[in-house]
Amino acid sequence: MSLYLSVVKYNLRFNLLPHIAAALGLMLLTPVLFGITALDAMTVAYPLELSLPFLGVILLTPVYTPEQDPGILDTVRVRKTPHLLICGIRIIIAVVLMFILICGFVLLMAALESEVSIAHALASYANAVFLGGLGILASAISGHAVIGYMVPVLYFVMDLMGSLGSFTMFSMMRNGTMDGKWVLFIIGICCIAASVWSRDIITKRK
């Protein structure tokens, strides 16, 4: 157990810290851009659907980038602890952090008299997992974090400017409902799992 805690400690400090800082930056920027005081049930959707889902992109997409250098990858892969387990630990840290940050933000909104509920937090979290899932999968398959960032951003833009039907991320903003959030969450989880699987195949080929 202490070994796993050491792995968590090292990854938090050396591999995840810049991304956690960026996530906190997003949290601080969101109230400045949107205003989160005394929002009604419809308008709470704006920060929750437009801004917070990017936590997924920030925290999940770069999970595989510390070992982008083949020299580091080989050094780490040959260890007793499977490399994919390390990546799995990073993914868990990311999804837990996303949950904590989003719930914390929703609590703050509630304290500022916005009409939010736990359902809003879960809906925003589903969006974040979905967007982050797209990013981590694109990053794993392409081997480049930049491609991993581009794919979810492109999806976000296309959905925002048009609407991607049942796979829209903006059901709260547009219809005041939380339709499709479960679907997005499941797709996100599947993308994350697929990223681990594809990463395994790709690294074994090199």
Add this chain to the structure above:
Amino acid sequence: MPESNIQIRNLSKSYGRKQALCGLNLDIASGMFGLLGRNGAGKTTLMKTIATLLKKQEGDIAICGVPVEKAAEIRKIIGYLPQDFNMYGSMTVSQALDYLGVLSGMSKAQRYDRISILLKQVNLIEHSGKKVRLLSGGMKQRLGIAQALLHDPKVLIVDEPTAGLDPEERVRFRNLLCEVAENKTVILSTHIVGDVEATCEEIAILDDGRLLFGGTVSGLCNMAEGSVYTAEITQNELPKIRAAYTITATLSQGKSSTVRFLSPDSRPAIGKPVTPGAEDAYILCLSKAGKGGNLHDAV
């Protein structure tokens, strides 16, 4: 069967249409084992396959009796220094070793002991607090060997460890490997014949995924006996000699040059025979392979 022993039987591995390893048979006993070959010969593919980083397609590999399919078991007993070794740049030397020790399943006490011993052994104790990205090439390679030895493996696999090192660093590195090889199996993969000649008892030469030669350095040199000549020629004659023979060394001395060349098939018109060195024999081996023959000696 000796304890430190690697057995390779009919090993094959391809990347698409390119056959990287083809029906390789090799036995590696304890001590220093040198793996020579051109770039693209399949040395790194073989190293990585033994280190469980690549999956073989055909054949068998056993390390100390453990089949390579049991990756978790193998990783307990091997240490690997990759060709382009690197670590997370923001970590210090000791943090990098500590983290890799964690990944090797070592307890805190074990890591503490081993890291201090290894840092002294590789002469990095003064640089233990330096960030990895600020290390020189030689220091990074020393860190590389330290991390490969961290969990005291029975087998050490080092892939082109001296590339890019200055002569002094190279000698230091070779001596370190020899020290380590006293009670381990060390496989040294390189295309620098000098490294192998200076340190290895047994060697193998790979070319295009096949084994060209397996045996001792002296055995390799014996096979080139009577095929190596030296002659003093003018600069004008040099192009003709180059076209007719494989030259292994040229020493220019004003208007004349002393050349060392290979003539395995017949006695040349000029020059006198000399005792072949390892490099001569290696080049002869490769050139014969290029013509379809080989100097393979069953081990």
Add this chain to the structure above:
Amino acid sequence: MTLYRKELGRVLKSLIFLLAAAGIVLFAYTQGVFPPHSTITKPEPGAASYGTKASGDPALIMPEAAESLFVQYSVNQYTTYPSGFLKYVKLNQADRVKMGEIIAELSVDVIPDDVQEPGDVPAANDGTLQIDGDSLQSNADGSFQIITPEGEMPIDFAFNPDMTWERFSELMAQADAMLGGGSDFSETWMNHRFGQIPVTYEEALADYELTVSHDKMTGAHARLFSDYMGIILGLLPVFPAVFLCLSDRKNIASMLYTRRISSTRFILARFLALVTAVMIPVLIMCAVLTGIHVADYGLGNIDILAYFKYAFFWMLPTAMASTAVGLFFTTLTNTPVAIAIQLLWWFVDTLGGNGVYSFLGVRTLQVIPRHNALGKTQAYLDYLPDLIQNRIWIALIAVLLVAFTVFVFSAKRRGLLHVSVFKRSKVQSAI
């Protein structure tokens, strides 16, 4: 020229460019501009509606704006766009009293005395307000009525007919300032949010004829196309720029730094290659769309070059800006932070501000000018001077960022950049 060609080849063969190009085309397709979903048709007399337009008439604007302020005051929730994003403002007690005074001056009947908390029941006919959105009733003549609790008299909001435009503007400016700016009552927004009147058949016909004569049909289509393309070109080009710059890290950077080529030529070649690459899918779509419009309207009735003119004048500066942001911040930091920066700029530009076309004028630093309408040629001609200025500014910003990139690159080549977040260059250029 050779370096430009080589860099262009490198970009065109990269996976990220292929994905970006596919994204650009896919975006155009999903937005219904490639292929176009509608054609320009002559308005028919007797249609139900030809749209609306801002009247600019104080007599219409003042009562509407005042009533809107009153409604928002009643529920103490004001809609604002201070930084381009929708933001709801709730006033504290002191500010609500001041706002009440403004309301009092704007109205005839309503004289707020003590401002009460939402849900409080007001006393009968004393002019105090019942603060509850459900209690508001809209009347047929456009005025609003507050339905006070049972037993109370309803309160109508009636605009003060003696109010002058000057005083009205002063009061609205005060209200807007209290709300932090960007409200419906700012000078920018007020003239367009309120006082809308229907467009007449004659006006619609005149706009159509202007579209035929000035735009030659394809100009209007190209404008709508540019509207959507601006959205994607304001963001996507940053990714290939970041990708290309990051791939030069480590060993490759050392080799690059020691080459003879000047930093200016190198960065310029890279920048031009990136911009050319992202414009390629756009230009291909322009060509295809022109062909489609030939079939729709006839060769003699269109401007064959309209799409390309808009590609150069409207879309290119946007692509240049997002590329330059990618180039500069990646060269400076060796991280993909440029993506976040450009995303933020894009966010502020797209989600806030001017609405669906730039009738309010184009902001100087607006990277994505909007014209989300097919036609509206007169409106376009009205804001064209602003647009020209904006495009020049955006192009200049791009050029400036490229110049800064050259400076940073040159400094790194000489090992002069020593900021902790940057990787210290160990190799100094021979130049």
